Amino acid sequence: MNKILLIVVVIIVVFAFALFRRRPKRANPRAGAGSVPNWPPNLDPERIKTMSQRPHSLSFVAFTEKVLLGIPRLLGDCKYVVITSTQVQDTPAKLYVSCEGPRGPNNAIAYKAAFEAAGHTFLLEPEMILAATNQDQLIRFAKQFNCRIIAASWERVSESAMLLVFTGDGLQSQTWYCEGKPEGEQINPHPTLANSPDHQGLIAAIRQLGVPMDVLANAVRPTMYQLQE
Numbered sequence: 001m002n003k004i005l006l007i008v009v010v011i012i013v014v015f016a017f018a019l020f021r022r023r024p025k026r027a028n029p030r031a032g033a034g035s036v037p038n039w040p041p042n043l044d045p046e047r048i049k050t051m052s053q054r055p056h057s058l059s060f061v062a063f064t065e066k067v068l069l070g071i072p073r074l075l076g077d078c079k080y081v082v083i084t085s086t087q088v089q090d091t092p093a094k095l096y097v098s099c100e101g102p103r104g105p106n107n108a109i110a111y112k113a114a115f116e117a118a119g120h121t122f123l124l125e126p127e128m129i130l131a132a133t134n135q136d137q138l139i140r141f142a143k144q145f146n147c148r149i150i151a152a153s154w155e156r157v158s159e160s161a162m163l164l165v166f167t168g169d170g171l172q173s174q175t176w177y178c179e180g181k182p183e184g185e186q187i188n189p190h191p192t193l194a195n196s197p198d199h200q201g202l203i204a205a206i207r208q209l210g211v212p213m214d215v216l217a218n219a220v221r222p223t224m225y226q227l228q229e
Helices: 002-022 045-052 068-077 092-099 135-145 191-195 199-208 213-217
Strands: 058-063 081-087 109-117 120-124 149-155 160-167 170-178 223-228
Touching: 058 135, 068 081, 068 109, 068 120, 068 135, 068 223, 092 109, 092 120, 092 213, 092 223, 135 149, 135 160, 135 170, 149 199, 160 199, 170 191, 191 199, 199 213
Parallel strands: none
Antiparallel strands: 058 120, 058 149, 081 223, 109 120, 109 223, 149 160, 160 170
């Protein structure tokens, strides 16, 4: 009887120890706002901290004409289904944050915001996929509305900076860098971004293309699109 009881106790202890070993390690709840939690374990905490100090990710498409009424058709051509379109008011920076991240079942719901300012139309596009995967659609749109399209993105995790320019005649320029090194084919690369392949260089290059970046500091009244991918 004592031998059976001992075996049972040993089994319970082994099971409890194994269960304890499998519990995920939690971040320290008393850690300050500037601290880095020990999760995920395969990332260097110093690298995570450095990443958080970089400028926030940014991605938008700028059109050199007032083409706001054509944006729903462009989204449709890019295989999006517009679920809702709502008029809102906020700064582009806050709008961008509210549009970030896919949602819904299977992450199939996306948000984009479009507005007109200073003779241009802006489409905030946190997914960073229109210019990369829908170039034919952008070229057709540029031809239809006789405008130039500047697509720009900065992704702070990978330190990627991309700048593309389209007209109705096709892709005119493609500059794409990742961690300071050229990524993919460079087509008539913009010299400013090529010489300074980071967030600062990207913003300077966008300004040189005539995009009125100052308007992004002011509150706007965009149309917020909820989209089914």
